[in-house]
Amino acid sequence: MGIGLVVFAIVLGLFIAPNPADLDDDGDPFTGRWLVNGIDPLGVEYSGALTVSEVGSEYELTWIVTGFVRTGSGELDGERLDVTWEVVEGIGPARTGTGSYVIEDNTLQGTVTIDGTEGFGTEEGFPPR
Numbered sequence: 001m002g003i004g005l006v007v008f009a010i011v012l013g014l015f016i017a018p019n020p021a022d023l024d025d026d027g028d029p030f031t032g033r034w035l036v037n038g039i040d041p042l043g044v045e046y047s048g049a050l051t052v053s054e055v056g057s058e059y060e061l062t063w064i065v066t067g068f069v070r071t072g073s074g075e076l077d078g079e080r081l082d083v084t085w086e087v088v089e090g091i092g093p094a095r096t097g098t099g100s101y102v103i104e105d106n107t108l109q110g111t112v113t114i115d116g117t118e119g120f121g122t123e124e125g126f127p128p129r
Contacts, residue, residue, distance in 0.1 A: 028054055029103040030081050034125030036065065041097075041114050041121045050108075050125055052081075059083070067091040072099070079103070085112075099123065 034050040048065030061083055063070040072085030080102050087095040101110035101123075108125030 029106075030054075030059060030076075030101070030108070033128055034108050035128050036063065036108070036123055036125045038065070038112065038123035039121050040112060041117045041119045049128075061085065074099075101125075 030052050031054050032052060034052070035047075036050045037045075037047045039045050044067075046066040046068075048063060050065075051062045053060045057075070059074045059076075059081060061070075061072040061074065063072075063085075068087045068090030070085050070087050072083045074081050074083030076082075080100055083099045083101070085097055085099060087093055095114060097112060097114040097117075099110050099112045101108055103109070106127065108123070110123040110125075112121045112123055113119075114121075
């Protein structure tokens, strides 16, 4: 219960406090804040927030979700954003994986993997506007 309250407080803070990530003011549909829901390859459901920032020709991503904080980086491949990530705090520290995301109807749609685990999970993001 304790970690759940901490994660909730952090996620709430993301949407109350000013966010340094620009909210798609450059026409890039990936950048900004997303409310995310997902099911990882192990079948564990999660929800929280994802911030995507463009830094040069790459993207930096930070997830603050139920049970963990994950960071990653990625590049565009056509209209798909391919990322690698790692858990930096919470459940499964040092766990790594990949993700692949597209934008469909103003919604972030993605698949995620965990290195060393078969299959994939899904993740869906919604703008908090």
